[in-house]
Structures are given as structure tokens and as C-alpha cells.
Amino acid sequence: MRVGEHRRGPASPHQRACVKLPTVHETDLHLDPNEASDLSRVLSPAALQANGWDRAMLTVLDEACAEDALALLVHTAGCPLDEGWEARRVHAEPNTGKGKTEDAEACAVRDGYAYILGSQFGKKAGPLSARRSWIARIREDDLVTKDARLEIARLRFGLHRAVNDALRDIDLLPLGPLARERYIDATIAIGEEEGKRWAGRVLPTDQPINLEAAEFRADGSLVVGLRYPVTAEGHPLLVEITNPDGLFEDEAPRPGRVWWLEDVGEPHAPAGFRALDTRGEDRFDAIIGDLDAANKSATVLEDHPQGGKAASEHVRFQLSDAAGAVTTERVHHFGAIRRVEGVAIDHEGDSHYVIDEEGHVALRTLVIE
Template sequence: MHATDLHLEPNEASDLCRVLSPDELARHGWDRAFVTVLDETTAEDALALLVHSVGAALDEGWSARRIHADAGLSAGKTEDAEACAARDGYVYLLGSQFGKKAGPLSAKRSWIARVAEQSIAGDGPVSMEIVRFRFGLHRAVNDALADVDLLPVGRLGRQAYVEATIARGQLKAKSWDGTVRATDHPINIEAAEFRANGNLLLGLRYPVTADGHPVLVELENVGELFDDPDAVPRCGNVWILGDAGSVEAPVGLRALDTRGDDVFDAVVGDLDASGKSATVLADHPEGARADSEHIRFELPPEAGGVVGSKVVHHFGDVRRVEGVAVDDEGHAHYVIDEEGHVALRTLVFE
């Protein structure tokens, strides 16, 4: 496993996705390029490009650059980027849809954005489109999960995330008042990747099933959300990774990657970081037990259900694995949050 320190500020990196065509890479003298997102800032300042020089060893030749975008009237109105994915010439970013560890849910975290993929490699301006959901995706995911037996929301989580958000919407007469309902689960999206059919597969870190298995939900109308200002998110298939996690050590999704088909690489791990007064762990202390693992699974054409997975790599004591991308040679790259810096690690399969 090769490790490379990336000098990025702020230091909370999340997710990883491959970008740029072979021709575009060659023009810049690169052989690999990935995007990651930084969650302690607004969407327009959340993108970072990680590139590797042609001919360099995998533990050398890496550099990182911040990408600053113009978000127009939406500038400054978003936070907590947690997932990224690329398709059809765009790089997409997604907010967590969650809240701070003590709640409540935050409308500033309820959004999706995109930039033109080709624009991130140059020195010119990068324009960003942002769609603010105002809990519309929270609503769509909760509706899709209505028939899934989920880990119950604990008393503290119910108060901090659900009841406090509802009360805030009513007190301040928010436009989204009524979108969050008393029976809802707070959702924390930390992974996203496109299926072959164009649906965006959302990986939930929380909630998980009552048996501790991770859950994925398909967002069906990504393009429509950007084309029609009146469009609302529409979610369909729900998938459960039935052999990952357990009641004793539940796991959620941390990262997703695919090479264009319906075979996915994923990172799964704990439900929240321990030692940071997370409300989720106060209700469910078992949610801190799971180690991080790189797994692989395939989705069939059927309409949702339980699928199996296989373990590719176990990370041992390394817990904050935030992103995975598998290159054309089959080597797995991971972005990892470590104390005071962000690390890119490469697992070389001989």
C-alpha cells in the first residue's frame, strides 16, 4: 500500500471519482486524475483535483489543486459536500442531506451541484450549477425506504434531527416546512455513483437496516433536476448489501466507484466517528464498532432487493477511509482523513 500526503485545506476530504479522458490526461502530462470533495466549505470551494504524472511511480508524482467555481446566486448557500460522481461530461457533487452531530438537519446540506468535467483541468473559470433541495431529497429517500425495516431512530436522534427540524421550519415559516415529517429517518449520504441506466446510486452511511446492513437508493431524475426548476427528486429502487454489517456492528456506505457497468466498488464502515459526541452513536453505540472495508458488488436489472458482496481489502486500524477509485490497471486508490492531513493511498494488485 503506497501512501501520499495531499496538502489540502480544509482537511476533511470525502469520496473520490475518476475524471478526464485519456486524450485530456495526455495533454497535461498525466496518466490518472481524480476528484475529491472537501466538506468544511461551500460547494463552490469544495472541489479538489488529484493528478499523477505520466511515468512516475505510484508512490510518487502526485499533486493536488483546489478548484474554485462560480456558483452565481447560490454562492455561499451550501455546505458539507460528501459525495462526487462523473457522467456524460459533468462532475456532480452532493451534500450529505444531514446535520451537525448534535442536529438539527440543515437545509444548507440539502443540494446537488455539477461542473463541466473538461473545465476542471484548465486554468480558466469554472461555472457551477447548484440545485438546492430544501429537504426534497430527504423526502424522496424516506418515501423510497418506507417498506424497509430500518434501524430505529433513537430517542436523542428523534429529538435532535427530526423534531428540532420540524419545530424550526414551523417557527421560522420556512419554505420547506412540512417536508420533514415526524416518522422520518434522518439520512446521511456519503457516497454516490451512476448506474449504467443513468440513475444516481446514493450510498447511505445512515440509516442502515435493522440487521445492520448498508442501504443504497437510486435517484432517477438527475438531469431533470438541472433542466427544470420545478422538478423534485424522484427515488426508485432500494438495494441492501445483505452480507455486510451485522446487528452487533452495523455498517454504512462511505464511498462508491464503478467503471461504467453495474459492478461497484465500495467502502463501508462505522455509522459515525467515535469520540465526537455524535447523536447517532449516543443512541446506537454499536454503530462505532465496524472496521472499514473495501467491498465489491453487482446490481442486477431487477427492481431493488438484497444483493451479496465480497471483501476486497480490510483496512485494519485505518478507519476514516472516505473514497475509493479503481484505475484502468485495477489498482485501488483511497482518500483517507488522517489527523492534520489528507492521505491518498494506492493498493497495488500484482
């Protein structure tokens, strides 16, 4: 099956006759619940070999609490890429707040640990939810043990506060009246009326943030990719958090630089981040797409109907130390396929995507001939 396109630059007539289009292999993952997000390569070479695998990727299930949201996608060594895949649920014992987290949306790996983040957002009709404001980590090789421990840090809108502070001087797509009422005003009211510990961290001038992507820079700082908000011109935003490990010591998240993809998204079809992967040295692959799913009564789209128009694409870029605009290279366009939720590039350079489809979750592998 062939889907979309791959940009290689100009080719001669002879080259166009010989070069094959990308081949996409699809595997049904048989995961329940059927809402998977993001992908990260995991496990040491020793752990892979011990289990007879040559590839392993972590994905997260956003309809479960953090300790039940982890799943491994593993590939039997020696099998072709269109065979030999298996999905394995991982149960981890949380250090705190059992059952009090939800909506896992992003995962990333650094120094032998897998990190998982909640969306920091709320339901489509609001308000923002403190149960979605968290970060967790687990040792990579513990993903294949029976006594895995998941360390959870409940952020109570600390990351919301840090991202909004970082975006203070960025020209953003204006917050619509419904989002202001349902996400910002309603959340502030709950905090004050119920005397929540997080009261005061959401301010009237804030934007709700919907975090769907995360990765680590070469220097160890964390970059989070936002599905919403986006710039006033419709470009997706990356925000740096400089103290990711400090979050597990009850430090407040410290915001750093802000970047945006200047050639992705436009005012009539704004685009946000759906997933991130890194190949090191501040080189990143990303999935970008619409601001929310159409036909699901999403508040963001009620305010900004154009936010449902952007197609899903796989792009590549490199970050520099200078904040600001970043240019991209397009790798793949998914055509009519919109719910592309994760990307991971394996050791042979093949691209793997996790895709939510009606009634099931699919893994698709893009092989560039």
C-alpha cells in the same frame, strides 16, 4: 507498507509462498481544510495528455462551501505510483446561492460532467440543515480551467423526502429518542416557526439521512449510498433516484429501487456506505464502515453505541434490476484505519483511497501483485 488483506480464494502451499500481499503506497495531499471525501476518476484522455498526467481524480472537501470544495489529485505520466502525485484546488463560480452550501460528501461522473452532493444531514448534535441539501455539477474538462462554472441545485430537503419515501417499507434500525428530538423534531419546529420554504418536507415519521456515497447506474439513474440509516440487521442501504438531471430543472427527486448489502454489517456492528465507484455495467466498488465517528459526541452513536464498531472495508458488488439483497466480494480490510473516505479504480485496476488522518489527508494506492 502493507495493510489488511485481499481475498483471492483458496491457494496451494506453493501459491501461498509466491503470492505477495497487497502493497499500499501513501502520499500526503497537503489539502486545507483537512476533511476530504470520496473519489471519482475525471478528465478526458485529451485533457490528461495536454497536462502531462496519466491519472486524475476528483475529491471534495466537506468543510467548505460547494464552489470551494473541489480538489484534483493528479499523477504525472510515467512516474511510479508512489511518486508524482499533486493536489490542486479548483475554484468554481456558482450559478446561485454563493456561500450557502456546505458539507460536500459525494461525487460521481457521467457524460462529461462531475456531480457533487451534500450530505443532506446536519451537525452531530442536529438539527438537519438545508445548507447540506443540494446537488451540483460541473463539466469535467472545466476542472482544469480558470473560469469553471458550477451549477448548483438547492434541494431544500427534497432528497430527504424522496429517500424516506423509498425506505417506507424497509425494516430499518429504529430511530433513537435523541436523534428524533435533535434531528427530526427540531428541524420540523424550525421550518414551522420560521416559515421556511421547505416546511412540510420533513415528517415526524422520518429518519435523518446521511448521504456519503453516490454513483450512476448504466441506465443513467443515480444511486446514493447512506451512512445512516441502515437496515434493522445492520446492512448498508442504496437508494435509486431516477431523475438526477431533472433536479437541475427544479423537479422533485423521484425515488426508485432500494438495495442493501446482505453480507456487510450485523446488528452488533452495523455498517454504512462511505464511498462508491463504478466500473460500468452496474458493477460497483464501495467503502463501508461505521455509522459515525466515535469520541465526537455524535447523536447517532449516543442512541446506538454499536454504530461505532464496524471496521472500514473495500467491497465489490453488482446490481441487478431487482431491488433487495445484494451479495459482495471483499477486496481489502483496512485494519485499524477507520477514516477511509473515498475509492477509485484506475485504468490499470489499481485501487486508490482518500483517507482522513490526524492533521492531513492521505492518498493511498493499493497495488495487487
